[in-house]
Every structure is written in C-alpha cells, then in structure tokens.
Amino acid sequence: MDKCKLMREISAVEFAAWELHLYLDTHPCDEKALEMQQKYVERAKELRKEYAECYGPLNYKEGSGLKWVKNPWPWEYMKECDC
Amino acid sequence: MFQYEKKLQFPVNIKNPNPKYAQIIISQFGGPDGELAASMRYLSQRYSMPYAELKGLLTDIGTEELSHLEMVGAIVYQLTRNLTIEEIKKSGFDKYFVDHTTGVYPVAASGAPFTAAYLQSKGDVITDLHEDLAAEQKARTTYDNILRLVDDPDVREPIKFLRQREIVHYQRFGEGLQLATDRLDSKNFYAFNPSFDKHCNKKVNNKRM
Numbered sequence: 001m002d003k004c005k006l007m008r009e010i011s012a013v014e015f016a017a018w019e020l021h022l023y024l025d026t027h028p029c030d031e032k033a034l035e036m037q038q039k040y041v042e043r044a045k046e047l048r049k050e051y052a053e054c055y056g057p058l059n060y061k062e063g064s065g066l067k068w069v070k071n072p073w074p075w076e077y078m079k080e081c082d083c
Numbered sequence: 084m085f086q087y088e089k090k091l092q093f094p095v096n097i098k099n100p101n102p103k104y105a106q107i108i109i110s111q112f113g114g115p116d117g118e119l120a121a122s123m124r125y126l127s128q129r130y131s132m133p134y135a136e137l138k139g140l141l142t143d144i145g146t147e148e149l150s151h152l153e154m155v156g157a158i159v160y161q162l163t164r165n166l167t168i169e170e171i172k173k174s175g176f177d178k179y180f181v182d183h184t185t186g187v188y189p190v191a192a193s194g195a196p197f198t199a200a201y202l203q204s205k206g207d208v209i210t211d212l213h214e215d216l217a218a219e220q221k222a223r224t225t226y227d228n229i230l231r232l233v234d235d236p237d238v239r240e241p242i243k244f245l246r247q248r249e250i251v252h253y254q255r256f257g258e259g260l261q262l263a264t265d266r267l268d269s270k271n272f273y274a275f276n277p278s279f280d281k282h283c284n285k286k287v288n289n290k291r292m
Contacts, residue, residue, distance in 0.1 A: 011092070060087070
C-alpha cells in the first residue's frame with residue numbers, strides 16, 4: 001500500500017480502537033465492545049508492521065537511529081500527502 | 084509512563100499559510116480552554132479519583148488531550164511557515180512575532196501566557212468531574228468560534244475533528260459522574276467531599292487521630 005493510504009488506514013483503525021477503549025472505561029463489562037476493540041487492535045498491528053517495514057518506525061519499539069529521526073515529522077506539511 | 088507515536092491523531096496538511104488564523108487558533112494551544120490546560124487538568128486530577136473506571140478515564144482522556152495539543156501546534160506551525168515581513172505586519176501577527184518569531188508558544192489569542200490558574204485539581208471526585216464537563220463544553224464553544232472565523236477547509240477539517248472529540252469526552256465524563264454518584268453513601272444526598280471524608284472516618288475508627 002502507498003505511504004499515505006497506509007497511514008490513513010492505520011489512523012482510522014487506531015481511532016476506532018481508541019474510541020472503543022474510552023467507551024470501555026465507563027462500560028467495562030460490555031463484551032461486544034471489548035471484542036470489537038480487540039479486532040481493531042489486531043488489524044492495527046498488521047498495518048503497523050507493514051508501515052514500519054516499508055516507511056519507517058512509528059515508535060521506539062519499531063526502530064531507532066536513521067530510520068527514526070528521518071523527516072518528515074508529523075507536524076510538517078506534506079504536499080504529496082493529500083489526506 | 085508516556086511514549087511518543089510518530090503520527091498525528093488526525094492529519095494536518097495546510098497548503099496556504101495564514102498568520103491571522105494562527106493568532107486565533109493558538110488559543111487552543113495555551114489559552115484558558117485549550118488543550119494544554121485540558122491535559123494538565125485530567126492528568127493532575129486522576130491521582131485523587133476513588134474508582135478504577137475514573138482513574139482509567141482521566142488517564143486516557145488526559146493522554147488524548149496531549150495528542151490534540153500536538154495537532155493544534157501543527158496547525159499553528161503550518162499556518163506561519165514561509166511568511167514575509169509584509170504579511171506579518173499586515174496580518175497583525177507582529178505582536179506575537181516580536182516575542183516568539185514563528186516559534187510555537189503556549190499563549191491565549193489575547194496574548195496572555197499559559198497559566199496553571201486555568202485549571203483546578205480539587206481532590207473531590209464530584210467537584211473535579213463537574214469542572215471536566217464544563218471544560219469540555221468551553222473547549223467545544225471555542226472550536227465553534229474558530230469555525231465561525233476560519234474559511235479554509237484545510238484548517239477546518241482538523242478543527243472539526245477536535246470539536247467532535249470534546250463532545251465525546253463530555254459524554255464519557257457524564258457517564259463517569261453517574262458511576263461516581265451511584266456509589267455515594269445514600270446518606271450523602273448532597274454529594275460533597277466523598278473520598279476525603281471516607282478516608283478521615285477510617286482513621287477516627289482506628290483511633291489513629
């Protein structure tokens with residue numbers, strides 16, 4: 001998958017996982033939500049693995065050094081990334 | 084502990100710099116109802132939360148607010164890139180520029196620097212959750228005002244996302260308040276200072292006071 005598309009996919013899947021995570025703070029016994037949350041977390045793991053291999057690490061566990069420090073950093077304008 | 088994720092929670096890519104917009108939006112970085120105040124409020128209040136669900140909720144929302152702070156910083160940063168001195172003078176950005184150049188500094192749109200006086204950590208679950216509910220609505224109103232002042236869709240999209248998050252956090256805090264009030268002693272009808280008094284009474288009973 002191309003870099004921008006893959007990043008958008010990761011953002012969407014992780015957003016869903018995070019939103020369910022917050023919901024589960026106040027509904028900790030909702031089994032259906034818990035199952036959905038796990039599904040999104042698993043999908044995010046696969047996508048992140050692909051991203052780290054092709055485009056570089058998103059956190060310190062996925063890589064260090066040149067791969068980590070390389071530009072762009074998240075707050076920078078990316079012309080090619082029309083997302 | 085906190086660890087960095089090298090991505091924004093929602094993308095920020097602003098084609099056209101606009102120092103006028105930057106001056107308005109900086110208020111959600113370091114202003115009275117901004118993301119820095121929000122994050123510090125929840126991450127401070129969580130220590131005195133008496134229930135597991137609320138410790139989780141304050142930790143998680145306080146963490147998400149840090150991601151929002153990063154997004155607002157990115158918006159301000161991109162709106163102030165490649166400016167000419169003429170643009171800076173004409174837009175009124177000169178008053179910020181003289182102190183910070185185009186560095187991102189936690190300040191309100193009025194120019195007042197960030198202060199911890201914007202937030203409270205009262206050590207009382209009912210008091211703190213009411214402050215949190217109000218804070219989410221105040222931030223939502225500020226984002227509504229930003230949307231009234233800003234036309235550029237590149238800026239509006241991430242601002243709309245941040246506005247929606249205020250609404251979701253308000254909902255979760257409301258559920259948190261319900262969880263807390265459900266657990267109050269039935270005699271504590273007016274819901275005052277439940278966590279502190281509970282602790283004190285225990286000490287009196289054990290004759291440690």
